[in-house]
Amino acid sequence: MLLVQVAEETYALPLRSVVETAQVNLQHVHVMEGSEVLCLRNETLPLVRLAELFQTDQRGPSCNTGSSASGGQTRKVVILGVADQRVALLVDHLIGQEATRVKPLGTYLHRCSSLAGATISGDGRVRLVLDCAGLLAASQGITSSVRKASA
Numbered sequence: 001m002l003l004v005q006v007a008e009e010t011y012a013l014p015l016r017s018v019v020e021t022a023q024v025n026l027q028h029v030h031v032m033e034g035s036e037v038l039c040l041r042n043e044t045l046p047l048v049r050l051a052e053l054f055q056t057d058q059r060g061p062s063c064n065t066g067s068s069a070s071g072g073q074t075r076k077v078v079i080l081g082v083a084d085q086r087v088a089l090l091v092d093h094l095i096g097q098e099a100t101r102v103k104p105l106g107t108y109l110h111r112c113s114s115l116a117g118a119t120i121s122g123d124g125r126v127r128l129v130l131d132c133a134g135l136l137a138a139s140q141g142i143t144s145s146v147r148k149a150s151a
Contacts, residue, residue, distance in 0.1 A: 001013060001014060001015060001097065001098050001099070001100050001119070001129065002014075002015055002018050002021075002078065002094070002096075002097055003094075003095035003096055003097070003098055003127070004050070004076075004078060004089075004091040004092075004093065004094055004095060005091065005092050005093040005095055006050045006051045006054070006056050006091050006092050007051060007056040007092065008056070009054070009056050009128075010095065010121075010125070010127050011050065011127060011128050011129075011130050012098070012100065012119055012127050012128070012129045012130065013078060013080070013089075013129075013130050013132065014116070014129070014130075014132060015097065017080050017081060017082060017132035018078055018079070018080060018081075019079040019080065019081040019086060020078075020079045021076065021077070021078050021079070021094055022040065022076070022077050022079065023074050023075070023076055023077075024038060024040060024074065024075060024076075024077050024088075025073070025074050026073040026074070026075060028040065029047060032044070035047075035139075036049070038077065038088040040077075040079070040088065043086075045079065045086050045087060045088040046087050046088065046136075046139045047077075047087075047088045047090060047139075048087055048088070048089050048090065048135055048138065048139045049090045050089055050090060050091055051090075051092075053114065053135075053138060054114075075090055075091075075092075076090075076091050076092065076093065076094050077089060077090055077091070078091060078094070080132045080135065080136065081132075082132050082133045082136050085136055087135060087136045087139050089135065098121075100119040100121075101119065102116060102117035102118070102119055102129050103117050103118050103119065103120075104117055105117055105118055112134075113131060113134035113137060113138065114130060114131055114134040114135050114138050115128055115129065115130065115131055115134070116129045116130060116131035116134070117129045
């Protein structure tokens with residue numbers, strides 16, 4: 001698993017779906033047809049802000065917006081690949097990799113398509129494991145709902 005942090009929350013992403021990680025300038029984020037996209041090396045990718053998807057509080061000190069040489073803000077992204085589709089996931093920090101076992105969530109969270117399960121860290125904290133296919137579907141759902149609202 002690749003561990004990422006958004007605000008005060010740590011999430012796990014299956015490494016088999018991680019194409020790459022990168023630090024990007026927020027000047028490369030644009031809005032197309034009502035949805036945010038990231039232009040990365042001549043490729044346009046849908047952008048999912050994990051903080052907005054899970055409605056985490058961004059006022060904490062862990063929000064990482066550094067300055068680049070060009071004066072813009074830089075952030076970390078994880079490029080996820082599912083089948084032939086890709087999505088850029090905006091996060092605050094890349095923590096590292098960890099081998100772990102995924103446990104099912106139970107009936108009360110089984111309808112959340114962005115979650116694949118949970119894991120318990122060495123210090124006893126529960127971490128949510130994200131479902132990359134669900135994140136991609138959520139990004140497409142956000143796109144279509146924004147289009148419908150603007151029509």
